[in-house]
Amino acid sequence: MKIVVCIKQVPATTAEKRYTDDLRLDRTSAESVINPLDEYAVEMALKLAESGAVDSVAYLSMGPDSAAEALRRALAMGGDEAYLVTDPALAGADEWATARVLAAALDKLAPDVALMGMASDDARGSLVPGAVAAMRDLPLLSYGAELMLADGAARIRRLSASGFDIIEAPLPVVASVTDQVGEPRYASLKGIMAARRKPLETWSLADIGVDPGSLHGGAVTRMLEAKPPEAKAPTERVENVGADEAVAKIADWLAARKLI
Amino acid sequence: MSNDIHFLAEFADGAPARSALELAAGAADLAQQSGGAAVALAYGHGAADGAAGLGAAGAARAIVLGDGTAPAITHAAAAAATVREAAPAAVLAPATPNGRDLAAALVGLLDLPAFGPVRAVRVEGGALRTEQATLQGTFITVSEPVDGAPQPAVVLVLANTFTPIEGGSGSAEVSRAAATDAGALGKATVVESHPADAAVVNLEEATVIVAGGRGVGSEEGFKPLQELADALGGAVGASRAAADAGWIPYQLQIGQTGKVVKPALYLAAGISGAIQHRVGMQSSENVVAINKDPDAPIGEFADLFVVGDLVQIVPRLTEEIKRRKG
Secondary structure (H helix, E strand, C coil): CEEEEECCEEECCCCCCCECCCCCECCCCCCEEECHHHHHHHHHHHHHHHCCCCCEEEEEEECCHHHHHHHHHHHHHCCCEEEEECCHHHCCCCHHHHHHHHHHHHHHHCCCEEEEECCCCCCCCCCHHHHHHHHHCCCEEEEECEEEEECCEEEEEEECCCCEEEEEEECCEEEEECHHHCCCCCCCHHHHHHHCCCCEEEECCHHHCCCHHHHHHHCCEEEEEEECCCCCCCCEEECCCCHHHHHHHHHHHHHHCCCC | CCCCEEEEEEEECCEECHHHHHHHHHHHHHHHHHCCCEEEEEEECCHHHHHHHHHCCCCCEEEEEEECCCCHHHHHHHHHHHHHHHCCCEEEEECCHHHHHHHHHHHHHHCCCEEEEECEEEEECCEEEEEEEECCCCEEEEEEECCCCCCCEEEEECCCCCCCCCCCCCCCEEEECCCCCCCHHHHCEEEEEECCCCCCCCHHHCCEEEEECHHHCCCCCHHHHHHHHHHHCCEEEECHHHHHCCCCCHHHEECCCCECCCCCEEEEECCCCCHHHHHHHCCCCEEEEEECCCCCHHHHCCCEEEECCHHHHHHHHHHHHHHHHC
16 A cells, blocks of 8 residues: 655745745745644644555655655655646646646555645645546545545545534545644654655656646746735734723724724 | 636535635636626535525526535536537636646646636636735745636635625526536545534635744633634634644645635734745734744744734733723
């Protein structure tokens, strides 16, 4: 049983971010990390490996050369090997192009489960898992609070309107998991040392059989403008007052806005 | 290629979801701009009988993809075949887990451009323009499909972007999607269902939310927040810390990995305002925060920031609001 976890390198959550003049995310200005929500997918895969349900865990990323750092960091948490698809034609790739590339690389790796995080910090469309499943003609099990593998099938526990459902599909599948799978482990010093010796292979588009000409220049969407949000009125602060005075202030504030 | 605007209309428990009513209004508005008609792609429990009723919400026509309680993603092949055949100008999808799954499948099956989650969408000179908050809300970006991109565009829409049409009438002309092989995406099945004993509020529908965080301290601590929410005619929500602690169901978690809400009033009690929480509530019209810590990050983006003890303030505020409402 083989899992490939797809990870994305993103600017750190708390880093100041900006767009370049040609309206791409400036990836040089901020510290880069594994997309925090992908770390939960890594954790889920490693838990399954520890339980014996999975024999091998590999990582796959698409990005610039520097995305190899994110793959090394994942390997330091655990797992066996990593693959980076990098190609000049992929700068500024959108969700559709990303899904195309990951789908082609996953076809080559042919895992039982292609596992992803529920969203990326810097895009938040959450469309890549479903688009990859559709492109590869595989079942999709998305937003799992847990992933289980048994008897040739995968199952997820997924929140329903009030409780949860167990959803099942025959392997192979594409799956995504949420931050409810449990906190991701830290890489140990031993893990970091071991990661240096684990195989990390770099692939171009040609290596995965994708014709760059088929990618519409890496995107079928285009950003026209990036502007700061509308300026808000400054925060009104109420402090150093007793509870009764604070309550009167809040009630007056709400009444002035016709909220009560 | 038509000028119609399609939208995903989810049904559950025999009725259209709030998202279906919001998108019907949005699609009707966009269809006016594009010179086409709003067409519902209805699925879920109650879709077959309820699709015609979407006419009052703004849909001229409705195409039923499938009824029943199967996972939404199992309707992907029917949705793709319908969209390929009808060739609308855009497909609107709710930015919910089910809406995203189906939208993603359309992107993958038909190689379509995807946008969102957006907070506004319009047709300008025949071109689709979308507007979304990116990089944790630090930028607003405007995007469009590239020249020669496959059509239609798939647009994820945040809850409360459009307001349902009230008091509408008329019924949508209903047809059924042509039978299609559901393919591999149709193989996901619900093998167990564990609903909670009590129904959980859909926070995306609440116009007032009283949200509690780590500072609330316990499950018991949420009771005064519920009483305040009741007095305000609203619902209770929570930060991830409170949901992780088990004080409140995950369905009520607000933030990056929970619900994205946009109420008229968001009252946060004991929530520090980490960026992951902020992205779930930053579009709220009015934000009031109560926190003991004068340096809590929420003090930088709330409209009214009260430094104080929520245990003292919340019950008194409930009484004061009841008193003023008479």
